[in-house]
Amino acid sequence: MNPVYLVAVRSIAGLGIAEQSINATYLNEIYAATEDEKIKKHRGMVYSVVQSGWPLGVFAAAGFTALLLPLVGWRGVFVLAALPALIILLLRRSLKETPQYTIFSEAHKLKKSGNVREADELLAKYGLDHDHGAPIKAIFNRKFRRNTVFLSLVWFFNFFGVITFTVLGTTLLTDGKGLPFSVSLLVFMAANLGGFFGYLLFGALGQRFGRRPMVGLGFLLAAVSYTLMLLWAADTPTVMVLYAFGQFFMAGPFAALMFYMGECYTTDCRATGTSFLNAMGQPGTIVGGAIITAMLASGLDWTTTAMFVGVGGVFLSGLLMFGCKSMPQLADFGHRVDPAVAQ
Template identity: 45%
Template sequence: MSTVQPTQFVESDVQPKDVRLATWICFFAWTFAVYDFVLFGNLLPQLAEHLGWTGAQSTEINTWVTAGTAIVAFAIGPIVDRIGRRKGILIAVAGAAVASLLTAMVGWVVGLAAGLGLVFLVLVRSLAGLGYAEQAINAAYLNEMFAHNSDPAKAKRRGLVYSLVQSGWPVGSVLAAGSVYLLFPIGGWQLCFVVAALPAIFILWAGRWLKESPQFSHRHQIDQMIKAGRLEEAQVLGQKYGIDISEKASPLVSVFRGESLRSTVTIGGAFLLNWLGVLAFSILGTSLLTAPDGKDIAFNSALLVLIISNATAFAGYLFHGWLGDRIGRRNAIGIGWILCAISFFTMLQAPNGNFPLIVALYSAGLFFLIGPFSALMFFTGESFPVHTRATGSSLVNASGQVGAIIGGLLITATLAAGSGWINAALWWGVIPILASGLLIFAARNVDPRTVRTD
């Protein structure tokens, strides 16, 4: 791994204002992508009621949607490693917007052709995987942009700054829950999805000012030289910018080789396990909270719980971003997820009638579940070289959806067997979260005081 201390920087035409602009655009792009992504889970009980699905049927459909999301989220990684980070961000935003608009048509299509309508729903929500992939693209892009920040003080708090970008998850989740609360009585779930597509117009317009990351530009230039047979020039340029030109395999192959392999297995495995918990407690949170065999809370009250707890999760992002800059991102992630498992276990055991206690414990759970992702995505970006950074980040990111697929199948089977939401969330939420917190410690630790330039 090629690293330099924070006081040493590679010459670049990227200015501090370019980094600031990129940071804000990535924050809003991720926020609006999450808005659409989480909206489907929040409205799933209402879609199920409108379309006549049972609880087991709705989670089964969500599992198929998750499978499509995983395929799309992974497929975009190798593409971004070839076309660039900037174009990848714009593609992800546009894909999420199209998915929102088409989702609003689901009820009409299902009404005309029941079976084909469900296939249409799965395909449309799979396209939303482009929005989910936004965080992996952001991680690769901002990791490279922050490496060229000329301010040593800011370089030392890169994790905290990135946590503000990644906090788009709780912000988007709060917007999603708030929009359901305000828009659902006016125009039903269809209006909620139509409104979710509108912010993409702003991001696509603002994206004109995004600069491509210097690391990708340099690597792309080196690859072009190698293809043209200009090996000596490529070697000189690689030495100048600290880029290893010996790796000529495609990113999809390289991500399973050398230093990338350990990161792929450990971080990807932890991400996969943790997403069983994300599915149980975040994506399907309204189902767990409102089900009679769950916490038996009224739907409107459940939305209030989601708003409060996701606001708390925002603080969790900042805390884990700050903590990762001090004790290392890997350590911050592991400690956070272990505390998350403890919080959710206690919440499941709490009496259903004790609303304040449920809110407090659910909020604590999301604080330690979602918060570490601010450190995780940046940690993922700095664990892969530029040649495989977007592919590796996307593979890790997509592994979360694989975990959600597994979790969906297991939760569906548990509910179909009549065990109820409490048991389902315990076995396929709490325990996998605890396992993910332990597994992440097997990943290679990265000194937060170093800046990766390759």
């Protein structure tokens, strides 16, 4: 396959991955402005329900691949997999912009036309912060720098685990644990069901005990689960259970992490901050993949490689999470926004 073509396709696919950070920003602001007090109070949990569609989608995609691969080949599977994206493209037209974004856009127009005082008064009326300069510069100012740096490292090293246990999950199970491909696919599907329940649990735990510590604890428990799977599990049922626990503790915390990221920034740079952090996972994938390739090429086995790269990355990301600042969960930047403004 032409490498230029492959890079181009993967670059477009990256736009889809970026959706999750924008989605977290969008829902964070929508829930902050809602008049429904139950949703506002439990918004982290509500977000986890929305985000839990991700592991369910991976579960469905694995089943979809297993059924259609013998019939249409891998090219046909890719073509059919594009159809849900087209449906989403149509559904997005029914979404409205957040009140915060609408107000910022209006303030920007006022400033551009020379009405600086009116713009400042509009932003002040709804409690929106606008003194941080350009968004990419703002996420590194003194107020946000610590969380930007630590969360960037969390994403970078956590994706060592993602490349090992998710992207190369079936390869690890076949070459590392000796399972047949058909069985490894079933294990992979079952593990993603574990991720689904993990999303729901960590959404609730993050709401109750704080998102930062729950994310850190979850990643550390994922490292323990993967270690037991690699070094202790010797039969298919045990591998399946421990892999599911690993995915439970690995994927689940992202429900709390994504929403926590939105709480780390003010409205003027929230989307930039969450997108920047989300993007840091990709260099982690590249570096982690390069290390895996080098270790396997040197003659090391999958168990040793997965322990060093996958478990090591997940464990380190859990520790780094505790270096972030605790954010007040009900600190609504722009909490005085009237939802009617977005109509």
